[in-house]
Amino acid sequence: MQTTHMATPVLEVAHLEKVYGALGNVTRALNDVSFTVNRGEFVGIMGASGSGKSTLLNCVSTIDSATSGTIRINGQDVTRMKQAKLSQFRREELGFIFQDSNLLDTLTARENIALPLTIARTNSAEISTRVQDVAARLSISQVLDKYPYQMSGGQQQRVAAARALVTDPTMIMADEPTGALDSKSARLLLESLEALNRRLRATVLMVTHDSFAASYTSRVLFIRDGKIFTELRRGDTDRREFFDRIMEVVAMMGGEGSDAL
Amino acid sequence: MLCKLAWGNVRRAGRDYLVYLLTLTLGVTVFYAFNTISMQVDIAGIDEEGLAQVMGSMLGDLTYFLAGVMAFLMVYANNFIMKRRKKEFGLYQVLGMGRGRVATIMALETVIVSVVAFVAGIVLGVGLSQLMTFFTASLFKTQIANFHFFFSVHAFNLTLVCMLVMFVLTLLLNLRAVRRTKLIELMGAERRNESIKTRNPWIAIAIFAVGVVLVGVAYYRLLRDGFPLTATDSKLQEAMSQFGITTAMVTVGTFALFWGLSGMLIKLLQSLRSVYWRGLNMFTVRQLAAKVNTVCFSMGVIAMLLFLAITSVTCGMSIANVMNENLERYNPVDVSQTYVYYTPDTLDYYKEYVNPPEADRMVLADTTVDLYPAWHGKGKSVDNNDETGKKVNIADVAGEHVQIDSYLSYPLGGSNPSVTPSEMCKTMGEKLPKAFGGSNADAMGLFVTPASQYNKLRQMMGEEPVHIGHDQYLLTCDMGGELVDMYTKYMAGGHALTLGGHELKPATDKSDEDTAAIANSAMGSNPGTVVVADELLSQLNLQPYSSSLLVKTGDGYDRGRREH
Numbered sequence: 001m002q003t004t005h006m007a008t009p010v011l012e013v014a015h016l017e018k019v020y021g022a023l024g025n026v027t028r029a030l031n032d033v034s035f036t037v038n039r040g041e042f043v044g045i046m047g048a049s050g051s052g053k054s055t056l057l058n059c060v061s062t063i064d065s066a067t068s069g070t071i072r073i074n075g076q077d078v079t080r081m082k083q084a085k086l087s088q089f090r091r092e093e094l095g096f097i098f099q100d101s102n103l104l105d106t107l108t109a110r111e112n113i114a115l116p117l118t119i120a121r122t123n124s125a126e127i128s129t130r131v132q133d134v135a136a137r138l139s140i141s142q143v144l145d146k147y148p149y150q151m152s153g154g155q156q157q158r159v160a161a162a163r164a165l166v167t168d169p170t171m172i173m174a175d176e177p178t179g180a181l182d183s184k185s186a187r188l189l190l191e192s193l194e195a196l197n198r199r200l201r202a203t204v205l206m207v208t209h210d211s212f213a214a215s216y217t218s219r220v221l222f223i224r225d226g227k228i229f230t231e232l233r234r235g236d237t238d239r240r241e242f243f244d245r246i247m248e249v250v251a252m253m254g255g256e257g258s259d260a261l
Numbered sequence: 262m263l264c265k266l267a268w269g270n271v272r273r274a275g276r277d278y279l280v281y282l283l284t285l286t287l288g289v290t291v292f293y294a295f296n297t298i299s300m301q302v303d304i305a306g307i308d309e310e311g312l313a314q315v316m317g318s319m320l321g322d323l324t325y326f327l328a329g330v331m332a333f334l335m336v337y338a339n340n341f342i343m344k345r346r347k348k349e350f351g352l353y354q355v356l357g358m359g360r361g362r363v364a365t366i367m368a369l370e371t372v373i374v375s376v377v378a379f380v381a382g383i384v385l386g387v388g389l390s391q392l393m394t395f396f397t398a399s400l401f402k403t404q405i406a407n408f409h410f411f412f413s414v415h416a417f418n419l420t421l422v423c424m425l426v427m428f429v430l431t432l433l434l435n436l437r438a439v440r441r442t443k444l445i446e447l448m449g450a451e452r453r454n455e456s457i458k459t460r461n462p463w464i465a466i467a468i469f470a471v472g473v474v475l476v477g478v479a480y481y482r483l484l485r486d487g488f489p490l491t492a493t494d495s496k497l498q499e500a501m502s503q504f505g506i507t508t509a510m511v512t513v514g515t516f517a518l519f520w521g522l523s524g525m526l527i528k529l530l531q532s533l534r535s536v537y538w539r540g541l542n543m544f545t546v547r548q549l550a551a552k553v554n555t556v557c558f559s560m561g562v563i564a565m566l567l568f569l570a571i572t573s574v575t576c577g578m579s580i581a582n583v584m585n586e587n588l589e590r591y592n593p594v595d596v597s598q599t600y601v602y603y604t605p606d607t608l609d610y611y612k613e614y615v616n617p618p619e620a621d622r623m624v625l626a627d628t629t630v631d632l633y634p635a636w637h638g639k640g641k642s643v644d645n646n647d648e649t650g651k652k653v654n655i656a657d658v659a660g661e662h663v664q665i666d667s668y669l670s671y672p673l674g675g676s677n678p679s680v681t682p683s684e685m686c687k688t689m690g691e692k693l694p695k696a697f698g699g700s701n702a703d704a705m706g707l708f709v710t711p712a713s714q715y716n717k718l719r720q721m722m723g724e725e726p727v728h729i730g731h732d733q734y735l736l737t738c739d740m741g742g743e744l745v746d747m748y749t750k751y752m753a754g755g756h757a758l759t760l761g762g763h764e765l766k767p768a769t770d771k772s773d774e775d776t777a778a779i780a781n782s783a784m785g786s787n788p789g790t791v792v793v794a795d796e797l798l799s800q801l802n803l804q805p806y807s808s809s810l811l812v813k814t815g816d817g818y819d820r821g822r823r824e825h
Contacts, residue, residue, distance in 0.1 A: 064445040087354065087357050119358045165355075
């Protein structure tokens with residue numbers, strides 16, 4: 001795909017380590033993890049529960065702090081950033097989609113999507129057009145004036161995706177975005193993400209334990225026990241074939257005694 | 262924009278904020294209404310002089326306490342909100358809002374809620390204080406003559422200051438919470454219980470036992486020592502510090518008790534397998550366990566609040582009862598005027614015990630003054646508090662009147678009283694009543710009054726005179742309880758009194774306290790008087806102490822207010 005001829009790294013992770021707990025009760029969640037993601041890539045991170053995949057995403061997305069190692073996004077080392085700079089960085093470079101959509105119950109879909117823009121003090125005319133645009137792309141225009149509890153889970157998740165995209169971030173971080181969705185809603189969301197990635201060249205980093213979700217990406221990193229176990233590139237194969245290859249790796253990882261995925 | 266967000270949050274997170282708002286409003290209401298009590302007393306037309314002072318100092322202390330309780334409630338309610346909203350604040354940060362702005366939003370929310378609560382609280386408080394006036398009035402058995410709407414600027418200011426202090430306090434706490442918590446914790450906040458520190462059950466049991474012992478010992482000390490204000494002046498300091506220790510013990514003990522109990526209870530319930538594994542019990546116990554830290558703290562506070570509420574209400578009611586009951590007895594007539602006699606030697610001594618307003622009624626004399634002519638026609642105001650300042654001529658208002666002369670039980674120029682409470686108790690082989698503690702009763706001894714004056718007072722009050730022979734005595738006292746009991750017992754026991762070498766026998770066996778007052782007063786005027794035959798008294802040549810003129814106003818004069 002496009003990655004080969006346009007190899008600008010947007011994310012460089014080097015020797016990342018994350019240790020939880022204190023004396024006598026230490027958990028090494030990430031152990032010397034290194035990888036790069038290029039601009040416009042749609043990368044999946046797979047692993048069993050407790051493999052460290054969510055920790056990895058939290059570290060990369062600056063929600064959690066790394067114990068050692070460096071994380072560069074657009075050439076900036078986020079592990080050494082000050083609070084104020086971090087806020088600005090999150091605002092301008094990152095978009096988040098969480099497993100549970102994390103919408104604010106007190107705001108309508110429109111207000112939820114607009115939130116990152118209002119935080120960035122964008123002027124109201126621009127907010128309005130950008131919210132309309134992104135809502136149209138994710139086909140949620142008709143729910144814009146509803147509150148989260150008036151929407152289906154799939155709609156909520158797409159509103160969350162719209163909120164992540166509305167600022168045109170350098171990178172979108174998605175943590176199990178389909179985890180709480182039925183298969184139809186999951187497919188809709190994944191297709192939206194894929195389309196965004198293809199058409200707008202948005203870089204997406206998605207953590208999932210679902211092989212089906214992973215098959216929409218262009219590259220999958222497999223994590224086990226805090227280390228990168230292997231990676232798969234989709235290349236020019238179609239999604240169904242990529243899915244089968246993912247399943248093979250999953251079976252192999254599972255066959256070596258770890259939990260089934 | 263931040264303002265809008267904060268306003269929207271408050272408006273929409275109504276359910277969460279309602280708890281906080283109600284707590285705050287209630288706090289403000291009670292605080293304001295409480296601080297208007299002294300004003301209510303005024304409106305209700307209760308003008309006991311000492312009362313306002315006593316209430317003022319008591320209320321002052323209680324205000325601090327109330328402020329403390331209010332602060333606790335606010336911080337508690339605030340924590341509750343913060344906990345529910347941690348994730349939201351985390352989300353703001355994830356979406357790129359700086360911590361400063363998150364803090365600003367929170368501060369704005371606190372401001373909005375505080376202002377709303379303050380306004381609502383003051384409005385309710387003003388309403389409540391009007392209603393309370395009627396309650397206060399009924400408590401003191403008075404009628405409200407001219408009720409009018411009132412607003413206490415003093416209470417308002419006090420509430421405002423208190424509120425501001427608490428606002429700053431909660432704000433600082435919240436800011437600290439935002440500054441301290443890591444983003445990852447905020448995002449995962451909803452999944453966390455209160456940090457459950459599994460308590461060692463043995464330690465919990467030990468702490469519980471310590472709490473029980475502390476509370477027990479504290480109550481024992483309280484019952485033994487009594488309220489520190491009844492201690493004598495010299496021991497007041499010590500009594501107060503002892504009381505402080507007791508208070509500290511009961512406070513620490515209460516918290517220890519609940520801390521231990523909560524830790525123990527969970528272990529205990531879990532060990533009762535048949536209970537723990539039945540129905541939803543397991544869930545309930547775990548839910549309790551998850552809240553155990555705040556629960557034991559709030560239980561402690563609730564226990565102490567209840568304690569204070571119950572004790573202060575019952576104390577207040579019984580004080581009011583006693584005062585109302587005794588009011589008639591302490592004020593037998595419409596107007597009374599007292600002159601106190603002194604000699605050049607005793608001037609300083611008396612000045613300590615006589616109120617400054619009465620200073621002009623101190624007379625240098627070695628024999629009693631006839632008060633009616635002395636007072637008659639002088640146009641003295643019979644009422645110091647008369648707002649109009651109108652002087653009333655006693656002759657215009659006087660109907661029946663009697664003068665009661667009180668002598669000390671030693672001759673002119675002497676200094677050793679021959680009748681003292683201590684001696685009397687010794688004769689009976691009893692302990693001196695506590696009520697004498699700290700008084701100068703022994704130094705002064707009992708008063709001596711001629712029988713004719715006493716009997717005239719009795720007649721004025723519609724009672725039969727008592728015959729007191731030349732070798733007889735009668736003891737009177739209007740201070741109730743222990744004292745009257747002691748005098749009655751002394752007479753009933755047939756004990757003799759020696760006065761100036763004369764041995765006297767009791768004339769009756771009962772001390773009648775309803776005719777014992779020697780002047781109008783708030784708290785009683787006669788701690789103990791020996792009534793003897795007039796001829797005997799004139800033989801003894803005793804040192805005069807005071808004379809009181811007790812006057813019933815004639816027809817046509819509105820009784821109005823009384824002087825005491």
